[in-house]
Amino acid sequence: MRFDVLTLFPEQIESNVHKSITGRALDKGVISLNAVNIRDFCGNSYGKIDDTVYGGGTGLLIYSQPVYDCWKSLWGTQDDKPYTVYVSPKGSVLDQRKAKELSSKKRLCIICGHYEGIDSRVIDKICDEEISIGDYVLTGGELAACVIIDSVSRMIDGVLPNEDAYTNESHMDGTLEAPSYTMPSDWDGMKVPEVLLSGNDAAIDEHRRIASLVETWMKRPDMLDKLEITESEWQKMLAMRRTL
Ligand code: ADE
Numbered sequence: 358m359r360f361d362v363l364t365l366f367p368e369q370i371e372s373n374v375h376k377s378i379t380g381r382a383l384d385k386g387v388i389s390l391n392a393v394n395i396r397d398f399c400g401n402s403y404g405k406i407d408d409t410v411y412g413g414g415t416g417l418l419i420y421s422q423p424v425y426d427c428w429k430s431l432w433g434t435q436d437d438k439p440y441t442v443y444v445s446p447k448g449s450v451l452d453q454r455k456a457k458e459l460s461s462k463k464r465l466c467i468i469c470g471h472y473e474g475i476d477s478r479v480i481d482k483i484c485d486e487e488i489s490i491g492d493y494v495l496t497g498g499e500l501a502a503c504v505i506i507d508s509v510s511r512m513i514d515g516v517l518p519n520e521d522a523y524t525n526e527s528h529m530d531g532t533l534e535a536p537s538y539t540m541p542s543d544w545d546g547m548k549v550p551e552v553l554l555s556g557n558d559a560a561i562d563e564h565r566r567i568a569s570l571v572e573t574w575m576k577r578p579d580m581l582d583k584l585e586i587t588e589s590e591w592q593k594m595l596a597m598r599r600t601l
Contacts, residue, residue: 358462358513359389361431361439362502363424364469365406367392373503378517379510387515390506391431398423398430407472416473424468424479431466439464443480444498444505448487453528455488456508467505469498531583533576535568567593571601 362370370392375383382388399406400423407417432438440462449455459465468475468484480487490501510516512523527534538549552564571594573580586594 358387358460358510359391359439359464360506361464361466362390362392362469362506363395363427363466364392364497364499364502365395365419365471366469366497366499367394369499370502370506374506379507382510382513382516385515387513388510393427393431395419395423395427398426400426410473414473418473419470419475421476421479421482424475425483428466428468428483437464439466441466441468441484442505443468443470443475443484443487444489444501445470445474445487446489446492446494448489450492451488451490451505451508453508456505457512459505459509460512465505465509467498467502469502471497471499531580532569533572533580535565535572567597570594571597574598 360374364370371390374380374390379388383390396404396406399420406423407419410416410418428441440459442459442465444467468480488501488505490504495501514520517523523529525534538553542549542554550564550568552560555561567590570581570584570586570590573584574594575598
């Protein structure tokens with residue numbers, strides 16, 4: 358998958374994505390990254406990219422034309438047109454389902470605003486959707502773009518060791534992952550649940566399934582509303598809760 362990022366700070370995107378798991382995915386060629394500076398398309402010798410907002414208001418807004426020219430420079434024929442996302446606090450909030458959906462695109466173009474953002478007309482003209490990474494305001498879209506690239510990349514074949522690495526984890530099936538433990542089995546008087554040491558795969562799966570529901574109930578009760586929990590599961594959850 359190819360990521361194109363339109364930004365005033367390409368080095369912020371590159372330094373982040375070239376690290377760790379996404380960095381290795383870039384090295385392997387499973388994903389590719391093209392971070393382009395919108396300023397290179399400003400069309401004037403002094404690099405002016407923004408201006409005050411019509412009708413008044415604080416801050417500066419990035420012009421439409423450089424964003425449009427920068428975006429158009431990325432693709433030749435209509436067939437190459439990348440799926441294009443504008444990151445902004447006004448977008449729909451990113452979740453695991455959206456990250457999975459985006460991971461099936463051949464090309465994803467992410468446009469980052471800075472200062473007060475970008476003239477709305479170019480966003481309306483070229484963007485397929487607007488995505489936020491949460492209900493708070495960042496100084497620019499670059500961190501949001503990195504969050505999208507990270508969450509999308511890890512669901513692309515060949516980025517993680519196998520599909521299990523992301524299917525058995527929080528948010529994939531609307532629950533949080535069960536707590537997990539490593540050596541030693543008794544740390545500071547806190548013991549790992551006996552069943553996890555038993556080697557009994559069926560009992561371990563059942564324990565993890567109920568522990569995942571309990572974890573969701575304790576940490577994100579809002580997520581529980583969307584699940585269908587049977588009477589027998591509730592009994593097991595209550596019993597497990599009493600042992601914590
Ligand atoms: N730009 C500024 N704030 C943002 C947010 N919460 N999500 C995505 N992009 C942003």
